[in-house]
Amino acid sequence: MGKVALVTGGNRGIGLATARALRTAGMRVAVTHHSSEAPPDVFAVRCDVRDAEQVDAAFTRIEHELGPVEIVVANAGITRDRLVATMTATDFDEVLSTNLAGTFQVARRAIRPMLRRRGGRFIAVASASALIGSRGQANYAAAKAGMVGFAKSMALELSSRNITVNVVAPGWITTDMTNALPDTVRSAAASRIPMGRFGTADEVAEVIAFLAGEGAGYITGAVLPIDGGLTVER
Ligand code: NDP
Numbered sequence: 584m585g586k587v588a589l590v591t592g593g594n595r596g597i598g599l600a601t602a603r604a605l606r607t608a609g610m611r612v613a614v615t616h617h618s619s620e621a622p623p624d625v626f627a628v629r630c631d632v633r634d635a636e637q638v639d640a641a642f643t644r645i646e647h648e649l650g651p652v653e654i655v656v657a658n659a660g661i662t663r664d665r666l667v668a669t670m671t672a673t674d675f676d677e678v679l680s681t682n683l684a685g686t687f688q689v690a691r692r693a694i695r696p697m698l699r700r701r702g703g704r705f706i707a708v709a710s711a712s713a714l715i716g717s718r719g720q721a722n723y724a725a726a727k728a729g730m731v732g733f734a735k736s737m738a739l740e741l742s743s744r745n746i747t748v749n750v751v752a753p754g755w756i757t758t759d760m761t762n763a764l765p766d767t768v769r770s771a772a773a774s775r776i777p778m779g780r781f782g783t784a785d786e787v788a789e790v791i792a793f794l795a796g797e798g799a800g801y802i803t804g805a806v807l808p809i810d811g812g813l814t815v816e817r
Contacts (some may be wrong), residue, residue: 585609587649587733588795589642591632591689592659594621596758597708601656602812610654613645616729617659632685635692641693649733654795655693657686659728662721662760675722682726690737694746696814703746706794707734708787711754712812727752731813738804747766747803749794754810755781760817 588605592598593614600690602625606612613626621627626648630641645652660682664676686707697703712720713727731750738748755761755772764772773780787809792801796808808814 584609584650587611587613587645587651588654588656588711589613589645590656590658590695591615591650591685592617593625593656594619594627594728596658596760597756597784598658598745599625600788605654605656606783607796608792608796610795611649613652615641615659625735632657632689633680636686637686638692645769647695649687651696652693653687653697653700653702654704656708656791657689658705659685660708660726660760661786662720662723662729663678664723666719667721677728679729683729684721686733690733692813693771694737694741697746698744701810702743704795704799705734705737705741705746705748705782706791706814707748707750708791708800709734709750709752709806710809711752711814714752714808714814735804735806742803743761747794747800749799749802749804750788750796751790752806752808752810752814753782753787754808754813756784756787756809757781758784771816775813775816776810777816778788780811782809782811802810 588610591604594603594616603613616776628641630637709727709730714725734750
């Protein structure tokens, strides 16, 4: 039987591609979804990552149906893009509470059984914006940069228990999140990427699957850009 993996926000985009890559790697995969439905071929549990009780209930159900969760991909995230001058406190709070506090809620629930089992993998999906900032996304960049500090601290706390904690930092990836942007914004973004194109969700998923797999057992506290060179250029 394969290891049990959970991908939050695994019903579409990068999360769904990751769920499928982990399944291809032989894992038993569960995903969470929140406001939209999940495809019928994935084991899905509805959960708002901002809510500790819902997170606990989702883990409990997955543990009951599939077994202890050994691999967690904290992928759920949102944007509320605006320049700081016009950003509302709600824009800021929603992005921080979903991306950063949501990662904390998921990590806190995930770690206790991992500590008991003396092993596990935690992979957080941050963003290149955590490393270089992003106009119109100060709330998002702050949340993602917070995730980097959070994950590195967790890596220090957990490495002696054989639990690795790593971060991927995707650049511009084609998903609903970026398809919602105007064409002009997307073509301007593509022109700044050294590889000259957006990445695909599968290209992110493959890297996450590597970090979740046996071959990455000695990697912890790493922040891995998946960005076509975006963060090298700066
Ligand atoms: P999508 O917008 O396609 O998907 C977002 C996912 O997050 C959905 O599954 C959504 O569930 C889930 N979600 C949102 N809010 C909550 C919540 N409160 N509780 C639980 N789940 C929630 O995004 P992407 O696939 O593009 O992004 C996935 C991750 O990758 C995000 O963390 C994003 O910040 C990050 N990222 C994306 C990049 C890109 O260019 N696309 C670049 C860098 C990082 P539902 O559909 O049910 O609402």
